[in-house]
Amino acid sequence: MTVTARAAKATAWSRPAFRFLLGSEAVTLSGSAVSTIDLPALAVLELRASTTEVAVLAFFGQLPNAVALWAGALSDRHPKRPQLIASDLAAASALVTIPAATLAGALTVGQLCAVTVVLGAAKVLHDATAISLLPALVDTGRLHDANAKIGAASSVADSAGTNAGAVLVGAVGPARSVLADALSFVVSAVLIWRMRVPEAATAPRARTSLTRDIADGVRYVARQPTIRTVIAALSPLSFGLAVMNTYWAYYLLNRLGSSPFSFGVIMGVGGAGGVAGALLAPRIAARVGIGPTIIVGFAVSPLAQVPLLCAGPGLRWQIVLAAALAVHLSWATASGTGQRSLRQAVCPAFQGRMQSASTTLTAGARPLAAATAGGLVLLLDVRATLAIGALLQVVPVVVLLASPIRALRTIPARTAVPHPRKGAPS
Template sequence: MPVARILAEIGDGTDRFTTTAVMRVEHDLRDRGSCPDGEGCCCDAPALGRGSHAQPRGLNSHTRCGCKLTNLHMITRLIMSIILNMSTVMARLQFRTLLMARASIWIAGAITAVALPMAVYQRTGRADLAALLAGFIVTPYIVVGLFAGALADRHRIRSVALLTTSACALAFGSIPVAQMLGVLTTPHLFVSALVANTALVFFDAAMFAALPAIVGRDRIAEAFASMTAVSTVIGLGGPALGGLIAGWWSPEYTLTISAVMFVVSAVVFLILDEPVRELSHRETTILRDIGAGLGFIVRNRIVRSLTLLGLGNSIAEGVLSGLVVVTVSEWFGMTLDGPYLGFAYSAMTVGGFLGALILPRLGRRVRIGTITTLGLIVAAGGLAAWSQQPLYWIGLVALVVYQIGATVVILNGVTERARVTPDYLQGRVNTTARMFAWGGQPVGAYLAAALVGTIGIAGTQRVGIVILIVTAGIAAFALRGLRREEPSN
């Protein structure tokens, strides 16, 4: 960022906190006898309730009342303005760097989400294996989620990010290399997906810890909204473009782009300043750290309730995601060589973006329980319209509606967890909660793989619809009267 722009941001209006701090300094100076006008000093009258000749406060208010400390007043205001606003500027720079790194990973994810299941389905022609792959992608959260959160709270964020993005680059980069050498197998695709997504569990844990440290807990919802806006732009075009490239080039070689984007993300993390945060004490054992995170989730009603309800939401999402490829190909009869599969993923991205826009507004006006219950009902309606009628384009609209509801439920839980969790517990609490909430996705995907051959695509997705409706009923009962808590320190 140019120096002039940084200076412009520093001087961009002193906020109310800065003004209050300056008033306190001036008050202290006057009480020490530094201001010759004493009790009648007009520069203090508006805020302190003293004197009878209050005038509007400004940078030169001491000059108007004859105070001899005009220069000191100006210097005090300038120094405090720079100090108090510089942290905001640096937080913006860190957040932008973090957002750049995340954008590279989202590009890789958008392409992989299309190319990898397409590669499996084209090689085998089996719907159950395509659904099984969706389960492999999220299973690592169940297996290593607890340890990932505890380790993220102990180690530097940059170190974790560099190791995990490098592992993802190697895992996905091995696929086009093996294809070129003629030795690629279907198990190789599954192993690469498992390795990369295991690394991403540790990466996500580090990002959960990084975001509150960079932006502050009072701006977490806005930060999520900004990140969702960027991911939406990528998600709109990424899957469709990935589908076109995979149809033209081959899905296996298309994963070269994913590997390159993970390398780009690693390079960006090299220039990211380590966020200042309280680390977990290394004198304790990993198991004790895990226990502390679990204990907080169990004791806190908001976190506990939203985490358990997220399980039902994620089971239904696992059913849907496990059958996206076969629904587009067999239910709607669209070719996988065109952009139609990518359009389906783009529709879900649009829904996710709209859900992220809606949540902050709902959060200011609607109770936590009402948000979750309504989100689950909307998701159930969208899933029904996606899977229970034969028109592809109506199905895309239904996917948008589904993802709005599902995203509101997910982000409501994420935002409340991050807001009430102490800094030193952020990594393990959020990763553990996400492990339970996302643990339903592999269950849903494996359930879809087991049922689709027996009751068909529409019948299997009706199971997901019922799960969402039942979860909404539980949410309406379990979250009634629940109010937001104050953040923990």
């Protein structure tokens, strides 16, 4: 086999730096999945949080998304490894305060809110930096393969983490279980520290004001039609999911009577669906096209909420909910892998700011979604609030069906960069 043939068959896995990034993403998601079980269990079962306190906790957890634009500009401006390490260590430091406060008998919902703010800020910086670093580690032709591998590893980690979280909550309690998440961030920081990335791949070319960097990135996203359309679809999807997620754990644990262990198993089965979606994403996109794959993933989301709205207590419904979540996350991961690769491929510059613009418009509205959910519960009830969140997820399907993305079969080559102040839309 010639060198050219071997290079053509090589995958993203052949790059050592990519393997370190993959390991970092997997281990942090595994730990965070533990906290997905622990923190709701702490709030609902031990601190007896009310529906208003649950909404406030969700609000503070999503609040850092409002500063995503600054995180994206920083990720484009400075070397990325130190930013990833700093965000991991900040998250670990915040988490260890929970078992410390529990031992002192001083844990409150207010402290949980403070911890979730730090975790959210660390996640915003980590995500903007990691996703903008990936195109520097692999070439454009391997982006879909790289994103599929990250998606598969993340889904495995998420599934393992939720099941481990359920076991740990039962064995040592939710407060001590949080230490597993703290440890995962430390391990991630070590992996990133061992990564070697040429500074030329991450260093900025010129110094400008941070505000100007942000404005340039926003203008670029507004003028790139593919990225603009995908983000326009992601925004209402994210808002609808955030409305539902405000009370999703509360609904299962309180209204449907699920135990933390059952809750963890449901999440774990859903994670297994995500693994399947990530592994099959390149194959699905090759068979039906990247555009239809993205659209089907969006369409499955509201349909998968129907069993939740019809569910009652008992094992039979728990099995149904686990299966629905598995189907949902399978298609969501395949769709997410496709749209993420598509955005990275057509964006020759502004990677961090492109991602942060997406985060701001999609996740930045989640605090408002949490507040909206809290207000809807006061006017209606939890089930009706979940139904409204599900209906909102129909909007992005209409947006995508009305766009050229529906006919897109392959990931196009990168387009020229429109000048943020002078150029015409690409």
